[in-house]
Each structure stands twice: as C-alpha cells, then as structure tokens.
Amino acid sequence: MCGIAGVVGYEAGNASESTARTMIETFGYRGPDDSGTWKAPNDPVALGHMRLSIIDTSHAGHQPMLSFTDSKEQVDADYSIVFNGEIFNYIEVREELKSEGVVFNTESDTEVILKAYKFYGRSCLDKFNGMFAIAIWDVAAKELFIARDRLGIKPFYYYLSESGDFYFASEVKAILAVVDKTWETKLSLIDQYMSFGYVPGEDTLHDGVKRLLPGYSAIYSKSGLEIEQYWDITFNDGSEDKGLSYYAKETEKLIKSAIDLRLRSDVPLGIFLSGGIDSSAVVALLSEKTDARLNTFSVGYDFGEQFDESHYARLVSKEFNTNHHEIKVDPKEFKVFIDHYIDLMDEPVTEAAAISLHYVSQLAKENVTVVLSGEGSDEIFGGYDFYQYMTFIEKIRAVIGGSIADILAVVGNKISKISPKISKYLVLTGQTFEQRYRGISSYGDTYKKILYKRNVKEVLAKKKNTGVSAYLQMLFNKTKGLDVLSRMLYFDTKTWLVDDLLIKADRMSMASSLELRVPFLDYRLVEFAATIPSHYKINKGTSKFILKHIMKDYLPDEIINRKKMGFPTPLKMMFQNELSEYAHDVLLAKDACIAEIFVRSAIDSLLNDHYHDKADNHRVLWQLIVLERWLKKNNVVISLDG
Structure with a gap:
C-alpha cells in the first residue's frame, strides 16, 4: 500500500523530479518506509512513489521500478512503474510468466505487474486479483498506461492542464500542490453533493480534476487520453436458479x-x-x-x-x-x-x-x-434496510399503478409536517424507480427547496442533463430489465x-x-x-x-440476527450539545463561502429546529459543514454558471 504521483509534460515541459517529489510529499503518511522519484532521461515524464512495505519489504521492492533492455544503466530502461495497492495472486501470475521464460529479480508484486504488462499488454489486468492504481511509462511508445482496480478500492485522480501537462496522483492534494491556478467548482456538482453526500462518477468538486473510474484503464500520449473499460458486473437476469x-x-x-x-x-x-x-x-x-x-x-x-x-x-x-x-x-x-x-x-x-x-x-x-x-x-x-422498502414500494406501484401512486405522493407532501415518515413513503411511492434511486429523496428535495437561493434554482433548472446525471442514467440504462434489487446493487457498487x-x-x-x-x-x-x-x-x-x-x-x-449498525456516530445529539456552537459559527459566519448559494435564514432555521428537537436535521447540517470547511480550506470558488 502506497501513494503514487507523476506528470507527463509534452507541451509545457514541466515534468521534473522536483515536481514528482513535491507531489508525493503531500501524502507522506501513505508510505513512511521508502520514497522515490524518477525522471526519464529522454522523455518529458517524472514519476513519484511513497512506500508502505507489505510484500518483499527489502529495498528490491523500491519504486519507481525500472525494467531494462540489455544493461542496467538508466538510459536503457524500457519501462518504469509506480503502483499503489496489492496484487494478491502475484505468486500465481509470476509462476505463469516464468513458464513463458520471463525472468524475475525480486519477490515483489510490483515486478509481477511490470513484467506482465510487458508480456501481455493491457490484457494483463485480467490476470490480477487485487486492489491497485497503476502507472507505467513505455519508453519506446512514449506513452503512459494507467489503470484502476475493478471495484475502485484504490484511488486514482488525474488532471490535464490547458498547457498539455498530464498529472496523476493517489490524492487530489498532490495535484493541487503543483498546478498553479484558481480552482473552481460547478454548481451542478454541488447539487449532486447535496443529493448524495458525495459526487459520483469521474468528476470531482475541483473542476477539471477527474477520477479514473473503477474497472477502467487508459493510455495517455501525444494523441490524447484514450480510456477503455476492461471489467464490469453482469447480473442474473432471472432466467437461472440453481438452488x-x-x-x-x-x-x-x-x-x-x-x-x-x-x-x-x-x-x-x-x-x-x-x-x-x-x-x-x-x-x-x-x-x-x-x-x-x-x-x-x-x-x-x-x-x-x-x-x-x-x-x-x-x-x-x-x-x-x-x-x-x-x-x-x-x-x-x-x-x-x-x-x-x-x-x-x-x-x-x-x-x-x-x-x-x-x-x-x-x-x-x-x-x-x-x-x-x-x-x-x-x-x-443486499444488506441495507432501504433495499427492502425500495423493493416493497416497487411492488406497490406494480399493483396500484402510476396514477394512484401520483395521488398518494400529493397526499404525502401535504402531511409532511404531521407525519414525516409516512409522508416520505407516500412521496417515494409517487416516483419511478430511477427518480427514487437517483439519490434525490423527498427529504433531500425539501432541503434544497428551502436552502437554495432563487438565482441558484434558476441556474440548476437549466442544467438538467449534467455530466453526473448522464453518468447515473448510463448506470440505470445498463440494468434495464433486471429486478429492482439487482439494479440497486449495481448502482450502489x-x-x-x-x-x-x-x-x-x-x-x-x-x-x-x-x-x-x-x-x-x-x-x-x-x-x-x-x-x-x-x-x-x-x-x-x-x-x-x-x-x-x-x-x-x-x-x-x-x-x-442483530440489527446492522456499521460505524455509527451520534451527530444528532452532538449538534444539540458539543457541536451546536461550532455549527452556528461555521455556517452563519459573515464570510461563509456557502452564503453565495444558500439562504442564511434557512440555515439558521435548520440549526434552531434541530437544537430544540423540533426536527432531526443532523444529516444536512453535517453536509453543509463539510462543504463550507472544504471550500474555505481549499480556496475553491463556486461557479454560478453551472
């Protein structure tokens, strides 16, 4: 387990060991055992690595790791790799490669990845069972191969600058440390954050910084970035049951x-x-x-x-x-x-x-x-309680039909203050599966209506098909024809x-x-x-x-038989005790960043109602605090254009 970073600078020529060093030093905690940087002698690429030694803890596992042609002089390196994660079946893959005549010099899984890529090319990913974020520079082809594990256990971020430099890292902060610009965030992405509590898909709230999606790999060269999906999940369509x-x-x-x-x-x-x-x-x-x-x-x-x-x-x-x-x-x-x-x-x-x-x-x-x-x-x-009630609601809609469900939703809205829980279920009944499961619950919509300023609502109304929305719709489209639980499991994964x-x-x-x-x-x-x-x-x-x-x-x-808890946190009570004054000071500060898009009096009401136990607003209050502190600490500007 480690941290990786690097830059390819075809246009601006900013690739240097000092750049790679600056990047990896932002997350030194990811690899306290060793660190390394490498600048290609004849190419505009620099790689960096922080190492937490797990497999082959000797110096033989040092990264960036090079492979060589005829000699071990750096100028003769044909590939260089930085890698974060573990390949758990590296022993089996190594033995398979050995049977093909491939020679190994270390006991590390890093060398297995490098030699597998040289032997199999991009299809090497099909061989690996593990969690990984990989970057390999191909000296002859003058291109960077990047890949992320199938489920996204290990992170991979990248940024392509206007000058043509391609940056990548295990954490966003490494990119921010070397890219000199004013960072903006899109209003449409903040809207998604307010729905989910995070931003799904390839976009991040740092405009231009993207995630390589799980199960994807890419090649970056002078021709640009070519991304392809190498793995996906296929669900049972209901035609087979083996007992x-x-x-x-x-x-x-x-x-x-x-x-x-x-x-x-x-x-x-x-x-x-x-x-x-x-x-x-x-x-x-x-x-x-x-x-x-x-x-x-x-x-x-x-x-x-x-x-x-x-x-x-x-x-x-x-x-x-x-x-x-x-x-x-x-x-x-x-x-x-x-x-x-x-x-x-x-x-x-x-x-x-x-x-x-x-x-x-x-x-x-x-x-x-x-x-x-x-x-x-x-x-x-299928471990979450909401899987059961979402499935139940879908069965209700199938029995009563959409028009009656719409009427129940209207009733639900009218009784929201009398019985919030019943109101929620009635409102959800009036929504299609995709509306319900897009992360925009009846409570979420209610908060947005209260919080957003008028101009914000107007901008968002014009941005119905954002990149994130398109990504979510793509996920729904892939599972059409499957049962409701399978669709939810795919979407949540x-x-x-x-x-x-x-x-x-x-x-x-x-x-x-x-x-x-x-x-x-x-x-x-x-x-x-x-x-x-x-x-x-x-x-x-x-x-x-x-x-x-x-x-x-x-x-x-x-x-x-016990009820699921996870890692529960007592935020509801904290906002009535230890966090009450803190929340008030952060969210209602005169220089609060979120004041640009949220109505101050609405936030004040949420705080007061929660403090006096008139409503449980702890989730939205925590969302607002995290957003406010993130905007301020990162000096991110909100773009009201979208």
Whole structure:
C-alpha cells in the first residue's frame, strides 16, 4: 500500500523530479518506509512513489521500478512503474510468466505487474486479483498506461492542464500542490453533493480534476487520453436458479479463498471487528486457518448503546479467543478533528463514520500494519434496510399503478409536517424507480427547496442533463430489465461504495500508514454474487439472507440476527450539545463561502429546529459543514454558471 504521483509534460515541459517529489510529499503518511522519484532521461515524464512495505519489504521492492533492455544503466530502461495497492495472486501470475521464460529479480508484486504488462499488454489486468492504481511509462511508445482496480478500492485522480501537462496522483492534494491556478467548482456538482453526500462518477468538486473510474484503464500520449473499460458486473437476469444449496456452497468457498489470498503479507495483520455479521464472518473464517490469536479492533462512543457495538465485538472476540482492542471516541475530540478530517478526505464526503475509522486505525497501527474488514458485503448481498422498502414500494406501484401512486405522493407532501415518515413513503411511492434511486429523496428535495437561493434554482433548472446525471442514467440504462434489487446493487457498487465508503476506508487507514484489505470485494466473489437470484439475498424480510445462511454454522445467533449498525456516530445529539456552537459559527459566519448559494435564514432555521428537537436535521447540517470547511480550506470558488 502506497501513494503514487507523476506528470507527463509534452507541451509545457514541466515534468521534473522536483515536481514528482513535491507531489508525493503531500501524502507522506501513505508510505513512511521508502520514497522515490524518477525522471526519464529522454522523455518529458517524472514519476513519484511513497512506500508502505507489505510484500518483499527489502529495498528490491523500491519504486519507481525500472525494467531494462540489455544493461542496467538508466538510459536503457524500457519501462518504469509506480503502483499503489496489492496484487494478491502475484505468486500465481509470476509462476505463469516464468513458464513463458520471463525472468524475475525480486519477490515483489510490483515486478509481477511490470513484467506482465510487458508480456501481455493491457490484457494483463485480467490476470490480477487485487486492489491497485497503476502507472507505467513505455519508453519506446512514449506513452503512459494507467489503470484502476475493478471495484475502485484504490484511488486514482488525474488532471490535464490547458498547457498539455498530464498529472496523476493517489490524492487530489498532490495535484493541487503543483498546478498553479484558481480552482473552481460547478454548481451542478454541488447539487449532486447535496443529493448524495458525495459526487459520483469521474468528476470531482475541483473542476477539471477527474477520477479514473473503477474497472477502467487508459493510455495517455501525444494523441490524447484514450480510456477503455476492461471489467464490469453482469447480473442474473432471472432466467437461472440453481438452488440455495449451490449458491451457498460456492459463496462460502469464494469467501474463504478471498480471505486466504489476503493473508499474504510480510508484516503483522489484524481485523476491524464491529460485531456485525460481515466483520464477524471474517474473524470466524480466518480463525479456522490459524492457531495464533488474532488481533481485533473496535470503536465506539460514550453516547449509549445505539452508538456502541462493543458488546457484540466482545462476544465475537470471546467466541474466537481474539486479542481484542477497543477505543472510545470522545465527542470533544470529534469536534477538534473535523478540519483534519477535511484535509485527509481530500474531497467533501459526508461520511461521518470516517472519523470513527480514523481513531480505530490509529489503534490498530500500534499493533499491526495490515487489517481486514467487512466492507462491501452489503453491496453484493443486499444488506441495507432501504433495499427492502425500495423493493416493497416497487411492488406497490406494480399493483396500484402510476396514477394512484401520483395521488398518494400529493397526499404525502401535504402531511409532511404531521407525519414525516409516512409522508416520505407516500412521496417515494409517487416516483419511478430511477427518480427514487437517483439519490434525490423527498427529504433531500425539501432541503434544497428551502436552502437554495432563487438565482441558484434558476441556474440548476437549466442544467438538467449534467455530466453526473448522464453518468447515473448510463448506470440505470445498463440494468434495464433486471429486478429492482439487482439494479440497486449495481448502482450502489458503482457510486456509494466507490465514491463514499472506499474513499473513507482508503483515506482513514492510510492516514495511519495502515493497509486495509476487503475480502468481500474480491472480484471473483462480486462476479458470482451477481449471479445469485435476488430472493436468496433478501428473503422474507431478512437482508443478506444467503450470508446469514452460510454463517449460522460459524457464529452465535445473537450476531446472525442483530440489527446492522456499521460505524455509527451520534451527530444528532452532538449538534444539540458539543457541536451546536461550532455549527452556528461555521455556517452563519459573515464570510461563509456557502452564503453565495444558500439562504442564511434557512440555515439558521435548520440549526434552531434541530437544537430544540423540533426536527432531526443532523444529516444536512453535517453536509453543509463539510462543504463550507472544504471550500474555505481549499480556496475553491463556486461557479454560478453551472
């Protein structure tokens, strides 16, 4: 696990080792064990790398790594690579290449990638099982190959300047450090942020800085940037059902195999344990493979049982005799950490649970260098409660028809103050699936109507088909004809998972120089889970039915049947206590950046209503705080033109 950066300067000639060095030094925490830069002797390219040593911890794994033609003089290098992540099946790929006569000089997975690219070309990506962001300079072709893993576990950002320089990095801040310009953000992207709590797809709120999408690779040369998709998920169209026994047996086999691969490490590892079924499953299955006591780590708040899963984590720890470590987050620490959170997240993402993850990552780093977690299980097995009510609403619409649903939606709007919960369901009933699942819930729309200034509403009304909207529509179009649950799982894997949860996981773990591995996102398991009929994922009101069916032989009933919590944070109560004054000072400051687009009196009302317990506005208040602090700390200007 590392951090990478680089620049190709065909036009302006800004590619230098000093540029690469400046970029990687912005995220030194990603690789405290080693660092390196390389400037191509005869080409306008510079690469940089920060290393956290996991596989082959010797200097042989140093990056940028070069391959050579006839000699080992730098001028004879034919390829150079920087790589962030792990190729878990690197041993198998290396043996396959050896059988073809390829010679290796190290035990590192980095060399396996480099030699595989030289031998197979872009199709080498089909060989890799792992999490990765890759950049390889081809000296002969004078082009840069870049790639991101199938699920987007590792980040990859890039920026093409007006002068023709192509910058890339593991974090946006590395690009900002070397590109001298006033950064703007589009109003349409802020609107998407207010809907989702993050910006989905390739765009970021730094206008012009883009993400390489998961499952995509690209070639950058003088001809420009050529992007292609090398992987996608194909769901069961409902035409095949091999029975629960078959799917359970194969799923269990794949989960165990995924865990096996992720045990490959030359440094100590542990497990994040919430006491939920996902992390508990990892503990249970990993315990079968070792006699050594596992290190497990959990986090909670001193705000009551609803924000503290330690009871369940201890139960699992006792069951499997782990060496368990706990940390409790003080709400006062939460407030102090907010600005650092903004810096580490790099993008405005309203994932408050990231702060909990930061503290438990710090705890884990005191004992291990690698941790496994249960991330991704909900998106492949259908673990969220809203999957059930979204499916239920779709069944209602099928029975009563769209016109009656529209009438119910009107009724829902009229009773919003009397019964918000019933109102929400009635309003959702009046929306098509795509309207409902675009991230624009009835509550979200209500907040926007209150918050946006008139001129902002007018601009957004003219921007109905933004780049982000087009991306979301493309995702919906790809799943037409599938059942509702499959469509939601595909959509969430491409948006919520990658642009929220995995960003959180990467930033908070790497901030502590800790590698986080996610066995449920082994691409083989993801591909197979997509073939499982939806009624084995949600069955008679039970979410993740097939996973619970598998794990009932491994875990206590209390864990199998407990309600999902994740990394809960007591923001609702904090905005009535520790964060009340802070929120008021940040959001209502005279020089607040968000004052340009939001109505001040509306924000004041949201704060007061929440403080006096007249409404639960904690989600939108947190969204506004994250956006305001991000705009101010990054000196980003809001473009009211779009």
